[in-house]
Amino acid sequence: MDLLSNLALGLSTAASLDNLFYCFVGAAIGTFVGVLPGIGPTATIAMLLPITYYLTPTASLIMLAGIYYGSMYGGSTSAILVNLPGEVSSSVTALDGYQMARQGKAGKALAIAAIGSFVAGTLATCVIALVAVPMTSIALKFGSTEYFALILLGLATSTALAHGSVLKAMAMIVTGMLFGIVGTDVDSGAFRFTLSIVDLTDGLGIVAVALGIFGIAEVLRNLENMPENASGAATITSLMPDREDLRASIGPILRGSALGSILGALPGGGSILSAFSAYVLEKRLSRHPERFGKGAIEGVAGPESANNAGAQTSFIPMLTLGIPSHPLMALMIGALMIQGITPGPNVVNARPELFWGVIASMWIGNVMLVILNLPLVGLWVAMLKIPYRILLPMIVAFSMVGVFTVGNSGFDVLLLAIFGLFGYFFSKLGCEPAPFLMGFVLGALLEEHLRRALVFSGGDPGVFFTEPISAGLLLVTAVILAIVAFPMIARRRKQIFSEET
């Protein structure tokens, strides 16, 4: 009955007036940036990190979480109505959702997407509540050897999911790690790569780096080819799906939720992989696979449920192990660190109201999102008409002010410009920013655990292979890398990712 009392604690925390308010703000902002193409949740969260400084840790995490899963709802709205997926993971929804809209079934597609997301969100919340405590008790037994292996596994899976060349993704991770260890070495106090600049002795600020390579670099990329705004939005007629639609969707929704919950919890996983896998699964299982891509309701229900479930369960590694599964979670860790909380297995015991409050808020947030997205869908469609030429100066202005206020330093704003150019330059070379940020966040942690593990083993690297848990994790890492490198699967992977563009 421990679980029930925990959930009760969470619900009472999340239902406080303040936290309800921030949950709503997060969900609304999330829907907004999810609807808009050209600005994603990662950049938004980086922009809002400075504001979270003034909130309680629980409220800030509740709001940031709301932005993340809110953007999943919003992304599907623009994917269905105008075939412009606001988020990468909604691009799967666009395949069949937009076709449904063209056949005059836009309302049904939106409703099924929202219902699917809600069911998935509810189930994923239960999964987190059930899995988190056992996970943390395992994690508390982990030593540096296991953590080292675990971080490597997370990095390997994140390359497996990067678009484009795996080699480049791995090189970006290592580059990120090198930039991540700029500053004072905690162990010896030596300055590393500080170029005699005093501002660099504390290291590069994560907000400046993340906003640079995600926010500003994205702005520069969009200048090449300005995102169109929605001129031909499909009109919404009936929002109510009939019984036939519901019956066709119930299976895909449940399967998508299950698949998304599992894939989301993997290190490196999350909503994108979940959505693609659910689409492929539904197409396989369907008795009429030829209808997919032509407005099959299953092709909306499955991926939409999966991406929402995956988005939520990807909090599990962050909350229980302190290891982010993707860049967005890395920023959440940044938000907690600003507040003086080191995420990890201790959070559940030391700050139960934070832990359970965030989990319970996800469910409340999902209820709010259904209300925000179905009756108010017209409002978001109107938002879609904001042209990018107006959005662009807004993004730049908020990024600058945000970076300045979080560090109270003009130097950090210069870093924002530098990393913006850096991110743009690398995107021109076909290198993604996500692995860079993963390496940036995890580099120092990896070094610390490598150091400690080797101190205990007397400098023998064999310890990683003789300790059973770390050996197992490294084996999985090796298998993942082998799969990615294996040409046949690599081709198949390319095929899946190319459907998205």
Place this chain on the structure above:
Amino acid sequence: MAVNPRDLVAGIVFIVIGAAFGGNAWLTLRLGEANAMGPGYFPVLLGLILVGFGGAIVFSSVGKPRETFGIVPWQGIALVTAAIVFFALTVRGLGMAPSLGIATFIAAQASGRLSLPGSLLLAVGLTAFCVVMFIYALRLPYPVIGSWLRF
């Protein structure tokens, strides 16, 4: 022989970064031993790995179909960068309001599709919003008008 320029340049860039960080660490930081790592041990290791990855990317660029770099919107990039650098250098001296207003105006020119009055309106509106939000609502201790403008 066909070489993919994007991969070739990416590989070379990674080799340069790896060599620069690794070389710097090798020359200026204590390496230590595996059982007592100095500050230079891990960076040198990473530098070597990165040079290796860079080499592999250069190697793999041979015989791949050519990819172009696509268009580069130089003017827009210069304007966005200029706006951020301007804000970085003047936010203390000029104060939040003038510095942010001018920087936003510069950024608004980047798309080349916003009229002059439109940009002005946007700059003033955004600045007002940020000043109200950050300085009056969140009570951040930044001057709205900086010391350069006070006589």
